[in-house]
Amino acid sequence: MTQATQRNIAKIDQRHIDGAVFLTSSGLWNVHSLNQVSKQLEQLVKTIKNTAIEWNISQVEQVDSAGMMLFIHYYDLLKSNNCSIQMTGTKLEHKKLYRLLRKHVAHCSISKDQPSSSALQVIESVGKTVVSSTIDVRDFLTFVGENFIHLIYSLRHPGSIRLSAITKNIEEAGLRALPIIALTSFLIGVVIAYQGAVQLEKFGANIFIVDMIGVSITRELAPLITAIVVAGRTGSSYTAQIGVMKLTEEIAAMRTMGFEPHRFLVLPRIIALMIALPLLIFFADIIGIAAGMFISHIHLDLSYTEFITRLQSVLPVKHVWIGLCKGPVFAWLIATVGCWRGFQVSISTESIGRYTTTSVVNSIFLVIAVDALFSVVLTELGI
């Protein structure tokens, strides 16, 4: 019904008689049939200036507000071209609609205060990015500061520490992460052993595979890989959980009841992850070394006893401790960034997705950056 057929599409004809212009509109003037007539009218206003116009609309079958808006637009343009316009054949329904719409035609021209040249736009967007990242850093520091205040409060009032929330979070972030951590660290062990075996075999230095696997897994790879998996798994869920709670105004409700979100939501998560991550790293150490041992046995014919005896003599326990000590630092970064981004979620559903992504990207980047810092500092210190 609203679909215009070719026959009753909106039309306009013009005739020029004695310097005056006669316009005749016909057909359906509704949203579906205006495309052609709007082009015609665009042409028309360019050519007609300073003339008398008689516009007959008696043959128009039906007008909706889109049609009327089109009419109003070009009527005004013709008027501003100094044309005198006389309407004929108007019906009552046309007048009613005209009056309603005329009242509401927005006189505002949408102001655009954007810089015109593209060079300026580049500078503008660079400036905006710099400002927003500075604000981000400042917000993060504020969040960390608030968090420390609540941590100190909790330490002074140990009764206010939410033990049940902490254990629940340890289960969620630690226990349930075991399968995926086992799988990734096993594969990393396999990869290291394989690549090492090929190189070492050339020199006949098969036994050194134990040194390589032992040190690289415990000191670097297990902490890093575990932290990255945890950032993707737990960091993102922290952001999403807190983000949704913010959307549904649960956080606001908690505040009104005097439940400080930092104490109830943030601290338990941070503490839980700081406990769980070193344990996960230790677990990854074992699985990674076991995978290396397994591959060495198959590929280099190194017996399990030989491997373990060698491992005891070449892997000083400090490497394991260094790896484990990275755990709480990484965990603090992941959990704090995750929670902080969750609190940044504003009132739209779209922002949950955006902030979850940012949170994971941020925490993986920070984990790698801090790991590099560890490497440099510890090597310089000779540890």
Place this chain on the structure above:
Amino acid sequence: MKTLVSISNVVTAFGEMVVHDDVSLSVRQGEIYGLLGGSGSGKSTLLKEMILLLRPRSGSIKILDYDLATISPSQATQLRHQWGVLFQGGALYSSLTVEENIQIKLLEYTELPLKLVKEIVHMKINMVGLPSSAASLYPAELSGGMVKRAALARALVMDPKLLFLDEPTSGLDPVGAEAFDKLIVELRDILGLTVVMVTHDIDSIWTIVDRFAVLGEKKVIAEGSLDEVMQTEHPVIDEFFRGKRGQMRSQSGK
């Protein structure tokens, strides 16, 4: 007068729970029709069935001569072009600005030049009583009343024949609610709309609704104009119209 919506013998049930048992009603062209009932009486469910979001278990619903039970996908698309729906919470797309929310149907379904689309959108924004500065705001930045108005502008953008409103005045202050009611009447008079609204605002029933149906006990308890409904003797109607608020309302008159 032509009947635009006719519902006959509709039965709706979710599992064991029966919501509608043999519900029939009809909406005529050009009228503002109310669906009234307490919470859980199934008025929103009935509305969802009318706008093709739910299917009744049995019975037939005819909208603008389309039978919803046998409607083909292409007919459904045509039908959807001819109605506008205002959801209770507005349901504006949160990732789009008000202007983008309103223009989206015009851009998707018509070939109007962009300049004209913008003009129509700004006219509609003005018509529903939003300031033109609201156009570039996101739904999250609007107040409750503004969300309702923006959603109404979005529902009206294609000049629908039929407008479905789900509790249009809930969450508005009394002044805002009255203005909204007036706006709906004005639009009905000028654009020739037919309006179906779910409401439990007793003021709306008194002032703008032409005819309405009272749902309760899984059935239509009464249907007709206010006077006709008032003559029906039924506890639910007593509750609604002879309760304290209803009495105050009837004393103050129209």
